[in-house]
Amino acid sequence: MRADNSHHVIAAARQRAADTRKRAESALRRMDKRGLPITFDAVAKQARVSRSWLYNQADLRAEIERLRARRGSASASRPVPDMQRASDASLLRRLEPAAERIRHLEAENKQLREALALALGERRAGDVQRGTRDTPRKKSTAIIGPC
Structure with a gap:
């Protein structure tokens, strides 16, 4: 009979999930700091995650929508970050x-x-x-x- 190694698989899955969340959060902060347009597609590309995953993360989804609303949605011009406004x-x-x-x-x-x-x-x-x-x-x- 084989030993139960499922805890290794579970630990690896949890680590991947944490890494994915960390990439998404840091991409969002980086984009906001640089004044880049905040959209689900742009954040997904920057973080190398899927859009559907972003939509399923309630806190990240709310933050993306908040930043988009603050900037008047994704406009053609690059909005200036709050810290750089004169x-x-x-x-x-x-x-x-x-x-x-x-x-x-x-x-x-x-x-x-x-x-x-x-x-x-x-x-x-x-x-x-x-x-x-x-x-x-x-x-x-x-x-x-x-x-």
Whole structure:
């Protein structure tokens, strides 16, 4: 008569089940942390488990549905994880230097335009004083088409 070794089979099955659950839970955490879309199919692929197994695990199913609902279901864009979202205050702090830089560049552009207008005016006045014409004598016959 053979010895009853069924406890080894049972222990191995329990270990496989625990490993499968661990893979699914860690895949779910990893996907949420990275901001990846949370779907049953995506979690199943990441964890290397079947979708039907995920649907049969009430706690994992509830967590997947909760994360999907929080993100407004699986959308085309990649949602940003909660930990990486910028606050209104931090966005305003980043916006202030940009607005100041724009004001500075606008003022610089205005000064450059005024300097250019002044230089062109002085050049034209010098040309007139030297007696050179500031308009062409002969009209161009070349027709320039749209650019």
